[in-house]
Amino acid sequence: MTRRGLLGVESDLVATAARRVMARCDELARVSAIRGSIERVYLSPEHARVNRLAAEWMREIGMTTRQDAAGNQLGRIAPVSGEPDAPALLLGSHLDTVPDAGRFDGIVGVLMALEVVRLLRVPGDEAARTGLPFALEVIAFSDEEGTRFGKALLGSSAVSGSWNDDWWTLTDAEGTSLREAFLDFGLDPGRVGEAARRPAELVGYLEAHIEQGPQLDRRGESLAVVSSIASARRFQLTVEGEARHAGGTPYDMRHDALLGASEAALAVERICRGEHHVIGTVGQLEAFPGAVNIVPGEAQLSLDLRGEFDGERDRVWLAIERELDTIMGRRGLRWRAREVHSAPAVFCAPLLQDVVREGILSTLPDGADDPAILFSPAGHDGMAIGAITDVGMLFLRNPHGISHHPDEAVSTADVALGIRALAEAVLQLAADR
Template sequence: MALLQTDPGTVAAAARRVMARCDELARVTAADDGIERVYLSPEHARVNRLAAQWMREIGMTTRTDAAGNQVGRLERSTASGTPDPDAPALVIGSHLDTVPDAGRYDGIVGVLMGLEVVRMLREPAPDQAGWRSPLPFALEVVAFSDEEGTRFGKALLGSSAVAGTWDPQWWSLTDADGVSLREAFVEFGLDPGRVAEAARRPEELVGYLEAHIEQGPELDERGESLAVVSSIASARRFQLVVEGEARHAGGTPYDRRRDALLGASEAALAVERLCRAEHHMIGTVGRLETYPGAVNVVPGEAHLSLDLRGELDGERDRVWGAIERELDAIMGRRGLRWHAREVHSAPAVFCAPLLQDVVREGIVSTLDRGVDDPATIFSRAGHDAMAIGSVTDVGMLFLRNPDGISHHPDEAVSAGDVAYGTRALAESVLQLAADRA
């Protein structure tokens, strides 16, 4: 049963506002010919200020936390009508940072939809002096600051700080200009010694909801607008090095070559073959560099990346074992050596059954009467919910992304689907409130 009491015109206006603000944020970029916003940059500061302005416009109090995340909060009222700062919060969030040459909706649309949900659900305080949450919990919207990991090579920095899983070893990470994460914190106006203050305790939180474009084509192929997310992929990332011998390209016959590039290329093809044979397993070689890199020199060394994702941790690890054995065989045949360094590991995160249920009810409220079976999709892409899942229950809602393209300027979502998604997200919050009443 639908609980949201608002007219279609209000929802349509909310969607138009989301789309216009996505366009506005797209103009905050460090690149001359595309969208690029990275952690602890001037662009990060600018979008935080915009988000804070929009939060205050709908009655939220705002703060930038100790990791640079922008947080807005709408307090719950007590029985006497006074704000209750100790009330646990339902957090709605996503991220405002981007990859290089990004689209304008990945992460961003989820933050802006969260603000529209607050706008729809807030109620004036009894004394008419402000706004309060009419729900049995406070509402927070968080614009996370570094989901992509573009600048320092480590994803989920902002949400990891909120989850209390910040690793002190990260302070030595450096960007392409040699600036360390610690130095960037100080330059941004943050105190590295206080980053732990961003952490939230489980008792402070009711749960976490995130709306996000699907970064794949399943909804588009199904002809549906919205989906419940069941889980987020487990992931492991590696830097692989293949060692051969650099020799003169003209003077070295094939039987004497130890060509690191050919070994790395065969390895990349083996990754594709082994992963395609598995259910819900994706392996990607996204970077390949050779040394010394001269046109007339047989490559003596090759560096390649491997991004391995699976629905279940055990399946992912089993496939990595198969890849290791295949690389041993390839390099053995070619007289090469290889080694790997793991640079990222994240377990699969499963959305809480209750939050899956309320998201499903929210989606059903947008469907034609009698239709009650929205899509349920496993997310192959990573999200801030992965980090937040270590401190509270998480749930996610996907919006259709035509053709499924993302991390690219052609990334898209329609205003109509944003309207459906915003209504479904608001309905999900109400369904959760009813369950806790």
């Protein structure tokens, strides 16, 4: 027998909601800049199309809609009091993608949020209200991934009031600046500050998201409470050696920058594999001048470093620095690092962790163990939103843990459990308040 929750709706309604989410994931997957794969980037025609679809689905369940000054799509439904300026609980995720993406990362969280609103709306209420003491808002963030301009969380940064005017000069692969793209999309760069929300306007932020790893799949569990979002630092590393003739230069005279960079990448793996919840990845490696018959005189590589705690992450970076000094010294090379991104860990609020936990428990049979508590090594919009309100997250099982890839997956059954758990979490929060 499943624990009794507060939702009080038939399981077939939740199952229907889950099937609708999966069908709409398929529909959104067809909105892509590239035929045969999924790619939707910030301020593109595809961005505009999915915002229109999301707005249509929001209005279908009685929400008032608007696109904010940064291109995020929002819907709102009033609380039981009907008070127009009541603070809101924000639900949602993002609709933009990486290149050659899967169809669930971010998208499933927006669509599940809409189904939660559908379930919690007072039946037959022409004024379109919920029975809650706070308003509900669903937000479809516009640029979580940072695919087009190389800067992630642009949409949520605008909402959190942390927009940086230095970003206006960022350019995409075609040379279009962020400012120009705003204008082409029909947005006014001078009004981006209007997207910012005040803490007093919000009750909190809850997001459902597929796990972007295999932990739930390995545990054989459908849902988990998220404890925190990983801290992150990213670096561009440059290794300098000496470019010389590949045939005429003996090994004892070579200062091969590519070999030094390759050894550095292996050192990152070795150091991070020995750590708990610190992950290092070298995702890019390029040699210069790049000719088949020249010993590389320079190599550039990226380093993405993530950790559950800022201190652990920074301690690992210091260990990597020491090891690179040793490698480059032994090979007669020089190296330098330029930090291009830094974000602290964001911890989910204890109250929101509790209500998510209660929501998941409502989906489990009596006597089942408590749900898993996982930290998220991947970044999310909650990292920005945490600056203005409490953040909570729910993970859904992702078979085989594949994400940012066409093979990422989630089952209809797990989506149904997630919808019920998220709705129960909202009701638990309302009861607590």
